Amino acid sequence: QAILDKALQEGKSYxxxxxxxxxxxxxxxxxxxxxxVTxxxxxxxxxxTVGFPLVMKVMSADVVHKSDAGGVILNINSPEEAAQAFKQIIDNVKKYQPDAKIEGILMRQMIPDxxxxxxGLKRDVSFGGVVMFGLGGIFVEVVKDIAFRVAPLSKEESADMIKDIKGAPLLFGMRNQPARDVTALQESIQRLSQLAEECPQIKELDINPMIVLEENKGAFIADARIIL
Structure with missing residues (x-):
């Protein structure tokens, strides 16, 4: 709550x-x-401190497509590479979008495949917080394989939400593909539901993507944004 209130006081909407x-x-x-880092x-x-291998990406509200701007570098494996990547990203972004305000470069440990x-969640005038879940990549872009629920969600509703999408078998294991950590995913959906209930300042939240690893290995957020 404190982070959100501070952002609003500073006039931020993103x-x-x-x-x-x-x-x-x-x-x-x-x-x-x-x-x-700056x-x-x-x-x-x-x-x-962050840990290898690293991904580094530009943080700027002005740069919508970070990869197109050369603002993302993957597989950094030493402090020297990190310093060089910082300089390269700044140089790339300044050439791509000279007027972009750069807040810094985010260093994050890379997530396994x-x-x-x-x-995600959206604030609906009639229903309040609405939680969204779907498979990433082509499934959301082309097939529109997405499920929606109104917060708050019970444990059972979170589990049903995962089963509702057409691509659910990819998470539960099929054709020699390993089952994914659906329990960790379900817990994340419930926590997102709680956030939707307790943080009315949030108009929209996107987690894209979350990487779901094999069973008992967890699920981790690779990118996220919040609109206030």
Whole structure:
């Protein structure tokens, strides 16, 4: 609540990944260790603390498509590489969008491969907080394979929400593909439901993607944003 209230007092209507992750972590959602740095020297010092391999990405409300701007670098494996990546990202973004206001560079530990899903919430005038869940990638973009529920959600409703989508077999295991940690995913949906109930300041929240690992290995948020 304090993070959201402070943002509103400062006139912000948008929280990018770093600030959004602080809100999500406060509700027990599975964020990955990260740090926001503003110099190459700080990036070099912070690298070991965050952990390897790293992804580094530009934090700027002005840069909508970070990858197109050259604002994302993956698989960084040393402090020296982190310092170089910082300089490269700043240079790329300034060339791509000279007037962009850069808040810093986010350093985050990379997440192992898994099944990508999306989670979100929207504030509806009639129903209040509405929670959204679906598979990521082509499933959300083309097939529109998404389920919605009005918060708050019970444990059973969270489980049903996962089963409702057409792509659910990909999470439960099929054709020699491993089952994913559906329990961790279900817990995340419930925590998001709680956040929807307790934080009316949030108009919209997107977690895209969350990476769901194999059974008993968890699920982790790779990117998120909040609109106030």
């Amino acid at each position: 929280l990018a990944e770093f600030e959004a992750s602080e809100v999500l972590a406060a509700y027990g959602l599975p964020v990955v260790p990260s740090k926001l 110099t190459a020297e700080n990036a070099e010092k912070a690298a070991h 898994g099944e990508e899903v999306i989670l």
